[in-house]
Amino acid sequence: MPEPLHASKAGKGREDGRDQKAAVGRTVTASQTVPAIVRCKIRKRGERMLAYSIRRMIALIPVLIGMSLIVFGIIRAIPGDPALAILGQKATPESLEQLRRSLGLDKPWYYQYFSYVKDLLSGDLGTSIRSGAPISREIWPHLAATIELSFVAMLIAVVVGINLGILSAWKQNSAIDVISMVIALVGVSMPVFWLGLVEQWAFSIKLGWLPSIGRDDIRDPVAAITHIYLLDTLLSGRLDQFWEVVRHLVLPSIALATIPMAIIARMTRSSMLEVLRSDYIRTARAKGQKMVWVVYKHALKNAFIPVLTVIGLQSGLLLGGAILTETIFGWPGIGSYIYDAIQFRDYPVIQSGILIIALMFVLVNLIVDLLYAVFDPRIKYK
Amino acid sequence: MRFGKNIFYYRSYNVAIYVGLAAKGGGLLSEPILAVKGLKTTFYTDDGQVPAVDGVDFSVRAGEILGIVGESGCGKSVTSLSIMRLVSAPGKIVDGRIVFNGEDITHASEKRMRQIRGDEMAMIFQEPMTSLNPVLTIGQQLVEAIRIHRKTSKREAEAQAAEWLKLVGLPRPKDLLKSYPHQLSGGMRQRVMIAMAMVCGPKVLIADEPTTALDVTIQKQILNLMKKLNRETGTAIILITHDLGVVAEMCDRVIVMYAGKVVEEGPVKAIFKNPAHPYTKGLLASVPDLRNRKKRLYSIPGNVPKPGEITNGCPFHPRCEWAMDRCRGSLPEWAALGAGHRARCFLHDMKDGIAPGKGESHGGTAVNR
Numbered sequence: 230m231p232e233p234l235h236a237s238k239a240g241k242g243r244e245d246g247r248d249q250k251a252a253v254g255r256t257v258t259a260s261q262t263v264p265a266i267v268r269c270k271i272r273k274r275g276e277r278m279l280a281y282s283i284r285r286m287i288a289l290i291p292v293l294i295g296m297s298l299i300v301f302g303i304i305r306a307i308p309g310d311p312a313l314a315i316l317g318q319k320a321t322p323e324s325l326e327q328l329r330r331s332l333g334l335d336k337p338w339y340y341q342y343f344s345y346v347k348d349l350l351s352g353d354l355g356t357s358i359r360s361g362a363p364i365s366r367e368i369w370p371h372l373a374a375t376i377e378l379s380f381v382a383m384l385i386a387v388v389v390g391i392n393l394g395i396l397s398a399w400k401q402n403s404a405i406d407v408i409s410m411v412i413a414l415v416g417v418s419m420p421v422f423w424l425g426l427v428e429q430w431a432f433s434i435k436l437g438w439l440p441s442i443g444r445d446d447i448r449d450p451v452a453a454i455t456h457i458y459l460l461d462t463l464l465s466g467r468l469d470q471f472w473e474v475v476r477h478l479v480l481p482s483i484a485l486a487t488i489p490m491a492i493i494a495r496m497t498r499s500s501m502l503e504v505l506r507s508d509y510i511r512t513a514r515a516k517g518q519k520m521v522w523v524v525y526k527h528a529l530k531n532a533f534i535p536v537l538t539v540i541g542l543q544s545g546l547l548l549g550g551a552i553l554t555e556t557i558f559g560w561p562g563i564g565s566y567i568y569d570a571i572q573f574r575d576y577p578v579i580q581s582g583i584l585i586i587a588l589m590f591v592l593v594n595l596i597v598d599l600l601y602a603v604f605d606p607r608i609k610y611k
Numbered sequence: 612m613r614f615g616k617n618i619f620y621y622r623s624y625n626v627a628i629y630v631g632l633a634a635k636g637g638g639l640l641s642e643p644i645l646a647v648k649g650l651k652t653t654f655y656t657d658d659g660q661v662p663a664v665d666g667v668d669f670s671v672r673a674g675e676i677l678g679i680v681g682e683s684g685c686g687k688s689v690t691s692l693s694i695m696r697l698v699s700a701p702g703k704i705v706d707g708r709i710v711f712n713g714e715d716i717t718h719a720s721e722k723r724m725r726q727i728r729g730d731e732m733a734m735i736f737q738e739p740m741t742s743l744n745p746v747l748t749i750g751q752q753l754v755e756a757i758r759i760h761r762k763t764s765k766r767e768a769e770a771q772a773a774e775w776l777k778l779v780g781l782p783r784p785k786d787l788l789k790s791y792p793h794q795l796s797g798g799m800r801q802r803v804m805i806a807m808a809m810v811c812g813p814k815v816l817i818a819d820e821p822t823t824a825l826d827v828t829i830q831k832q833i834l835n836l837m838k839k840l841n842r843e844t845g846t847a848i849i850l851i852t853h854d855l856g857v858v859a860e861m862c863d864r865v866i867v868m869y870a871g872k873v874v875e876e877g878p879v880k881a882i883f884k885n886p887a888h889p890y891t892k893g894l895l896a897s898v899p900d901l902r903n904r905k906k907r908l909y910s911i912p913g914n915v916p917k918p919g920e921i922t923n924g925c926p927f928h929p930r931c932e933w934a935m936d937r938c939r940g941s942l943p944e945w946a947a948l949g950a951g952h953r954a955r956c957f958l959h960d961m962k963d964g965i966a967p968g969k970g971e972s973h974g975g976t977a978v979n980r
Contacts, residue, residue: 508741514697516756516807517729530746606791607745 282599289591296587297349301342304580314574315358354584355577359570364581368566372585373456374444375555375562379547381478382485387540390490391529394497394536398505399524409494416491425484425557432480439479442559446473481558485551489543496539500532507531534605541597548593549586643670643710644814644847645694645732650707652686652693654918661918663689663702665871671815674845676838678862678879680852680894682915686871687851688737691817694849695734696724712814730760733808737820739800743792749776749803750788756807775806779836798829802836809840816840817849822857834861855898859883864951867891870926871918872942877952887946887954889931925955933958 312328313320320328329335333344348355354364393413397406433441444458445451451470454461459478462471504510505528513527514520552564559565563582570578602608652664664686671677679687692698694709696716709717711732716724728734736742744752753772757763763771769788776784779802792800801821808816818837822830838861841848850861858865858879865882867875867890875888886892893911900906913930921929928938937957946959 508736508738509744511697512736512742512804512807513744513755515695515728515734517725517727517759518755519725527744527747531744605746606748607793 278599278602281602285595285598289595292591293588296591297346297584298342300580300584300587301345303583304576305338307576309574311576314576349584354581357570357575357578359573359575359578364578367578368563368581368585370453370456371561371563371566374458374560375548375551375564377444377457377459378478378481378485378555378560378562379544379551382482382547383489383540383544385482385486386489386493386543389486390493391497391533391536393490393494395501395524395529397494398498398501399520401502410498413491413494416487417495419487421484421488422553422557424487425481425554428480428484429557440477441480444474444477444560445470449473481554481560484558485547485554489540489547492539492543493536496536497532500535501528504528504532530604534601537597537600537604541594545590545593548589642672644673644712645849646670646708646710647690647694648708648710650690650693650709651705652689652698652702653705655701655703659919662871663918664693665918666707667868667871667873669866669873669876671847671849673814674841674847675863676841676848676850676861678850678852678858678865679868680855680858680865681868682853682894684915684918685868686918687853687868688819690868691734691819691849691851694817695728695732697728697734726760729756729808729813730811731813732815732817733811733813734817734819735801735804735808735821737823739797739804739824742804743800745792748789748791749795753788753803753807753810757810760811771810772806775810776803779803779806779809779840780832781806797825798833801825801829801833805833805836805840809844809846812844813846815847815849817851819851820853821850823852823854830857837861855894867894870916870921872926872955874927874956875954877948877954878950881948881950881952885948885952887948887952887959888927888956889933889958890927891954893930925957 310325312325312332312334316324316328333341336344352365354368356362357364357367360367390413393409397409400406429441432439440446449470451458451461451467451474452465454464458474459471462468462474501524505524510523510528513523518527549564551560551562552568554560555562555564556568563585567579567582567586569575570582647667647669650664650667651662654661654663667686667690669677669679679690681687689698689702692702693704694711696704696709696719698704704717707717708715711727716727719727743749747755750769750772753775754765754768757768757771758765761768773784773788776787781787781799781802787795787803792803795803805821816837821837822833825833834857837848837850840846848861850857852858862879865875865877865879866873867882867888869890875882875886875891877887882891883895886895890911893909896909897911899908911930912932916926916929924937924939924941925931925934925943928934931938935957943955943957945953945955947953948959
């Protein structure tokens with residue numbers, strides 16, 4: 230019998246005694262779901278959360294296996310001979326046969342899959358056909374560029390979207406509400422490539438305020454350390470370059486942020502409207518609390534949970550689906566990396582790129598799942 | 612008295628003395644701490660105007676417990692929310708005055724109302740399960756209630772919060788401060804709500820059906836707690852309920868509401884012994900009587916009208932068995948029945964009314980006191 234997490238001593242009244250019995254019952258079931266080795270040690274919420282996180286990560290293993298199987302399968306389902314693609318149309322049958330053997334393509338599919346997974350686990354993503362360089366080394370600068378852009382875009386989307394949603398729920402049916410929701414509607418229905426082109430035309434060509442292409446000034450390139458340029462410029466103490474990187478980020482991140490911003494604003498509004506009607510909001514007002522605090526302290530924390538789901542999904546999409554924006558703004562991210570690979574039929578790069586994007590998606594959702602538990606104390610660690 | 616000492620902790624010395632004296636003086640002599648005159652609260656809905664509260668008058672004296680009774684939908688809750696000025700759109704106070712502690716707060720600024728709410732006037736609600744914020748700890752919510760109105764350090768506020776949890780009879784207050792509402796039962800949550808309402812030592816506590824959602828044994832405990840707090844701190848309580856048993860046990864005075872109007876008002880004893888308005892009689896007759904179990908339980912015929920449905924005469928006339936022609940014509944004026952007891956009914960209009968005999972109706976005295 231595990232020790233209850235919140236062992237309560239005898240209460241005052243009959244009522245309390247009964248409550249505690251019920252409470253003890255609940256906590257015991259909660260603790261029983263924790264593995265036996267961990268159970269006896271768990272006391273505090275923090276420790277329970279750590280165990281929960283570890284279990285969630287273990288649960289990712291089947292997902293990752295499935296993911297790798299699908300990526301592996303898709304590439305093999307595409308018609309065309311990789312050996313022919315590598316050597317070109319003029320290759321002799323002998324050299325083709327030799328290459329197939331050296332690539333292991335003559336082996337059965339499960340053998341190929343296991344050697345693929347074995348390579349993946351040792352960090353080997355294969356070799357790019359186009360450049361001949363190992364993909365694991367080649368992919369990071371692109372991934373870093375995408376992470377940087379998506380992060381900034383998501384930051385804009387979350388800050389603007391949530392506040393827009395709060396404002397329109399708070400002042401429901403007012404002019405502010407109507408204007409914010411029109412902005413959200415326009416934002417969600419505007420094609421990204423069109424917005425990107427309009428931005429470039431207005432802010433770089435006509436007004437000349439901001440650069441339209443690339444991550445940094447090509448006359449004074451950033452010395453890459455982590456490949457996340459905002460960090461690199463700070464690490465090397467080049468504030469002028471940092472500012473230049475920020476200027477380059479503005480247009481693409483706004484273009485990329487528009488759709489998630491609009492979706493987050495609408496989600497926040499509907500969630501907030503529901504929460505603002507609830508009894509505990511009335512309680513908070515009856516305490517004499519200012520409306521600003523009632524909204525941001527009492528309501529937002531409750532309304533944020535469904536919004537968090539949307540933020541997670543949108544972040545995942547941004548990390549993988551920024552191909553359009555990256556192409557328009559000449560952003561050397563993972564989207565344009567895969568786009569180029571597709572043009573050259575560079576199968577290993579396509580395969581690894583898809584795998585990395587899928588991995589990012591899964592990781593973002595893991596983080597979101599863990600954040601649920603931070604925001605909602607009622608979530609049980611099952 | 613442990614409690615008596617503690618009170619000096621939370622409010623200034625002289626206020627405690629004042630309230631204490633007022634409570635002892637009690638009854639008719641003390642000034643009303645809260646006076647509501649001709650209050651009208653109307654909801655502007657798509658289907659037209661709904662006068663949820665339609666000309667309500669009453670007053671609360673310092674330290675007394677006033678009961679407001681009536682069936683569901685008669686405007687009790689809207690009255691209390693109007694007093695707190697918490698009626699939200701599409702509802703609006705359209706007429707009348709609310710005078711609190713000598714100050715007309717009917718049109719007071721939102722800033723002034725925030726100072727009053729939670730400090731001088733506090734409220735607890737019907738649903739303890741949903742009235743506490745599920746994502747904040749009990750401690751955070753109690754500390755907030757203190758620190759909105761008092762300049763205290765967080766640690767000091769926490770100590771006060773723990774002290775109050777002990778005062779409302781909750782065990783292990785230190786641990787409780789760290790727990791979340793979902794870890795507590797309904798009864799415990801309602802105790803937390805009471806503690807949260809009392810932390811600043813309000814002059815008036817409005818309790819909107821505080822025990823309706825709780826089961827019977829716990830109801831009793833919560834009521835006893837409220838009575839104890841009333842006696843020891845001198846906080847006046849407006850107890851809104853539809854349970855006449857609760858009124859009989861708790862209140863000094865009662866007002867009976869029907870369809871947004873007050874129909875009878877008086878000391879609790881007078882109302883129970885000698886109900887004057889046919890609606891009050893009906894309410895009393897619908898209380899089950901253990902001594903007479905064979906008798907079929909009485910219920911007032913018909914349903915509570917929707918607010919604004921009855922525009923002519925006494926709102927009760929369609930359901931009243933003594934209804935006369937003049938009842939359909941105009942709203943009866945107050946008829947004084949002595950010692951603070953009055954009713955809005957033509958039966959007590961001395962000119963041509965025929966008062967129904969005492970107690971002969973449907974066993975109006977059936978409630979076991």
